[in-house]
Amino acid sequence: MxxxxxxxxxxxxxxxxxxxxxxxxxxxxxxxxxxxxxxxxxxxxxxxxxxxxIPQPAQAVPWVKADASGAMVDAGDKWVTVSEHRSAPELWVFGNLLSTAECEALMEAAEPRLARSLTVDIRTGGEELNHDRTSHGMFYTRGENEVVSRIEARIARLLNWPVQNGEGLQVLRYGRGAEYKPHYDYFDPGEPGTAAILRRGGQRVASLIMYLQEPEEGGATVFPDIGLRVRPQRGSAVFFSYALAHPASLTLHGGEPVKTGEKWIATKWLREREFI
Known part of the structure; x- marks a missing residue:
């Protein structure tokens, strides 16, 4: 050609x-x-x-070990069901990762602290408002309370990744019309602000999106490169890893606009090293 x-x-x-x-x-x-x-x-x-x-791939990424049937994963204090698994990218959809009580506890404690969501400014390493992201959110510090600690320990067991290598749990609320247009979670190695971001724990290598409350309509998590839509359902989650900080990872994803009701999620981003 x-x-x-x-x-x-x-x-x-x-x-x-x-x-x-x-x-x-x-x-x-x-x-x-x-x-x-x-x-x-x-x-x-x-x-x-x-x-x-192109960027060098991470030496290791979080991973999932299902049981012999491929339908269940030991998460330490409970067994989690597998709804879907894909290998390009490495992606898992889990059921019953969180209980109703845990979802409600995260939402209740987060609500008074919600503010318009920011995104990382890859030019400076700071944060900025982005018209592609119209949710409201907040961050828990790692181990902030008993519920957060329990969930973090469960995630560490589920994904075979140390608790200390995770960013603080972020809770997001999407009202009617709110969305997050397709994006990548890794930090672009070619941007000037990335070096400063990576000093806090290296590159992001995986994401876990947990659904705390599903909207009445809309709000699906979409992966355009692989033609996948994940419908929000309370207590379920979608996990995907990306050893390579590059579009070849096939991890472009976004949150479709909420049409009716509210969508609440909790996101956990995992780093190569201890996040400080």
Whole structure:
């Protein structure tokens, strides 16, 4: 296949789309739809081209060991059911990870502390408001109370990853119309603020999204690259790992807008090393 040449017009168009607020993934997909090869699209977006250096994969990531049937996982203080498992990316959907009482306890203690959700500013390493994320949230400190400690210990056993390698549990509330557009959870190695972020515990290598309350309609967690939609259900969770901080991880995901009711989730991000 003949290589495609980047033109100034194409580069100007890409810059204009990003400035308007489209994500790199959306622009990448638009270029593919227009007939551009992936290598040229990556190059236009400043992403690695085939054969170029890409981030080194993490030496280890959290992992799940199901029982012989593949339907249950020992989480220490309880057995968790497996609703779905995929290997590209490594993704598991769990049932009954949290009890109703645990969900309600997390929500009740979090509600007075909720504020408009921020995202990491990868240019500076700080935080910023992002129009792609319209939820309200808060962070528990690790081991903040008995319920949080119990859940963290369960997650550590479930995912074979030390408690200290996890960020604090984040609780998020999505009201009607609130969403989080598709994004990656890892920190982009090519951004100037990433080095400062990684000093706190290395790269993120996995995410666990736990559903504390399902909305009446909408709010599914979507994975566009693999065509998966996970419907929120109280007590259930979706886990996915990403050894490589790159779109090749296939971990692009987002939260669809809530149409009716409220969605509450608790997210646990896991790092390579102890998070400080």
């Amino acid at each position: 003949q290589a495609q040449t980047l033109t100034r017009e194409m580069q100007d168009w890409v810059a204009a789309q990003l400035a308007t607020g489209y994500t790199p993934h959306e622009v990448f997909q638009a270029l593919l739809d227009a007939g551009w090869q992936a290598a040229a699209a990556n190059q236009a977006l400043g992403l690695p081209v085939p054969g170029a250096a």
